[in-house]
Structures are given as C-alpha cells and as structure tokens.
Amino acid sequence: MGTRSRLLLTCCLAGLLTLGMTASVHAHDANAATQQGYASFYHDKFQGRTTASGVPFDQNQLTAAHRQLPFGTEVVVQRPDTGQEVTVVINDRGPFIKGRIIDLSKRAARKLGLIDTGVVPVVLTRIN
Template sequence: MVSNARLMLLAIVAITCATGACAEAGTTAPAQSGVASWYGPGFHGRRTANGERFNTHALTAAHRSLPFGTQVRVTNKSNGRSVVVRINDRGPFVGGRVIDLSNASARAIGVSGVAKVSLARL
C-alpha cells in the first residue's frame, strides 16, 4: 500500500513538472516527433506572430502551440544533428508537420526540404 507521504511527494513532483520547473532542474519535457520544414525567403523582415521581425538567419522556429520564447532542441533523425531554436512564430500550416524552422536552423541540422525530427522542450 502507498503511504500518504509518498502520494504527497508524487503529487508535488507532478505539479512541479507541469509548471515547467523540471526544465530548471535539468530535465526536459517529453519529446515530440514528426516532420520539420523550413521557411524564410518570402517572410524575411515581415512580422512574426509574436510581433518581432522574422530573420531567416536567426535560430528561430514556428510551432502551433508552444509559448513564444520557448527553447526547443530539434534533432534531425537521419543524421543525429541538433540545434536549439527559440519559438517566435505560429505554424506550420501544412498538415503532418510539427515545426517550421528558419533557414539558419534548418541548415544547422542538414534540412534542405523536409526531414523527420524529434523536439525536446528545454
């Protein structure tokens, strides 16, 4: 049988991780996997969803639901290369994709079109 103290400890850990404090303790949230693409040529200099100007040379990305400013490690599953990007825009708007990378972010992990990736929120 589980003691009340053990249940309380489990509840505290769950609440702490749900609020993002696990990342501060050196752990990461569960990874997400899917297809990444890149965007940029027609958007460079235009406003992103968070209001800043899009810079195709910066290590940024668009995600449908992660909060703006979130740091995400994106790993290309075909070559193991990874990059840490900052979420500053919304998208992708093409079905089946999980993240849109800036040109610099895509090049850093060897993506020239689309690629299977894993995401880990830091």
C-alpha cells in the first residue's frame, strides 16, 4: 500500500470516528470493552416469561438482553446525550432489531429516561 493510499485510509477512518460511526464496528463484538448502538426496552407482555437464561423476566429488576454477552455479565449502560446511566445484568438474548444492541427491563429504562422515547443511543461498558 502506497503512502497516498495509507493517508486516504487514515483520513477516512478518522472521519468515521469523528462522526461516531463506530457503532456498527463495536456493536457486534462481544469481546469489546465498550459498545455503541441503540437501546430499547421490553414490552409489558414479557413479564413473567422465561428468559434465555432460564429465569423468569421481571421488569422490576435491573436486567437486560444482549445478543452475545454471557449471562451474568454486568454492563453499565450510559446515554451520551444526557449522561444518565444504569448498571444491568445480562440474562436474556436480543434485541433482534437491526441497530439495537441491548433491550432493558422497564426499571432500567426508567433510570435512563427511555420510557417516553422508546429507543435511545447508548454506550455499553462491561464491568466483569
């Protein structure tokens, strides 16, 4: 790769990072320390249903669904636009809608101010 090509690639990557386009890169990497994407929350109809981990879903607990993180993983979910954050434990799989990286219990969604908007951009940080 020539110098011009490397410079162009570097500029393109820097531009993507500046625009916050890293979400699609990190959202699918369960080994990344942080991930960016969108959060949503469970509908009331899931209350009491069995989660993928085998425990009943309780919207009053601080839990969440993630496609790949191991069950029991603690994650800090932060809204970059407001600074609000909540710590949740992964106990289910999902969400299965493109662009969303985590589905939160209603209690966790309230702590993030997510109830009225339904979907918000978030940053996930693994604790354990």
